[in-house]
Amino acid sequence: ECNAPERKLIWSLTRELWSRKYSNWPKLNWGLVLGRNLVQFRTSNGKISREKGRLFAILVSVAWHEIWRLRVDRVLTHPNKIHSELAICTQWLRSINTSLSRDRILADKIKFGMLSFNKELVLYTWSGLLLNEESLPDDWTYTKGF
Template sequence: MFSCPGILISQGSQRVFTKIIKGRRSKPFRKITFINLDRIRCSVQEVSDYIPTDEMIWKSIRSTNLRRLHRELFWRSIHNTFRVGDFWTHIDNLEPTAACPTCSVPESLEHIAMECDASGAKLIWKLTEELWAMKYSNWPTLNWGLILGCCGLAEFRDEKGKTKEGSRRLYRIIVSESAYTIWKLRNDRRISRGGAPASDEEIMNKWKYTINQRLQVDITLANRPLKGKRPALAPQLVITTWSGTLDNERNLPANWLREPRVLVGNRAFPQTPLRR
């Protein structure tokens, strides 16, 4: 008699065998991925007083608080797979594409998200901070690691050490929506506008529309029964997330989910453009 390690084909399933096959494959080493993971760890530790593992970071990107396009943006940003910056330096006759035409520096993802005036990055993060300040005061100093990691890993706790679900969810939403808006503005400028940047007013209007659209999605999901039993999103979670940031909130009922035209407060959207 002899024993053969493994699993019988008759006792397995396609899902099991696929998982086994993928587990046997060697994962490619990407230096930039490890660098970004370490940056995320350091940034999260500064804000939330804990060090996330790689598994926690990758799992956070799949958070239901992030839209599918946002998850793709953060996943590809950590792996640095977008065709920007240094990607073009190895292609003949396309080396100039690697530089930001406005700032004359390498157009890295970090530059696009944090530094580039043409993409509206500084203005959008200023607007995001103003929106957060309507309800909270502990806005962290943003860096590339915070943007990549804290959308899904940021933790905000009360005096008793309990997680403040509303603040955590609001932070994840507005940071992810802002980062994706900056990325869209950059692509629109480089591809459709021939390099011409959007005006401050246009940037603010697009950001305002994006935030209010996300609020309306939350309201819709909180009012929509899931298979006729319960809403797709807990109504109290939506109220906890957005209360304190709404326009004319004093005149709204405690449960404002079925009120018409509930929008984010005008204090987050100045009438005159903020200076970058």
């Protein structure tokens, strides 16, 4: 239960992004963080929502990694360094965008064949979270300059 300001800000940014698409951000504990890839969410009719579980795993992974990276920098690399809110937000957003780009690239069946990500799952995972999403084509995974 660390009180480092970067931890609070990163989890706040993560919850805020989640709330753009879903309600009820789970109360996190070590079990949920460590088992983030195993968490399953169900729809109102009881079906497992793969895209919701996938987004949860991505967001928790990014947040946890950023908190760890900033703490290493503050404690080991540059002792007592205080990161600005802008720097923290910028790095968190860069990491989220990297995850989005990775999904987009790995959904390319031509490049990756049977190893490619399920394009529909990628599209459903990120829908509702993209900036100016209404101006994007239905399949934005192939859009150059995205």
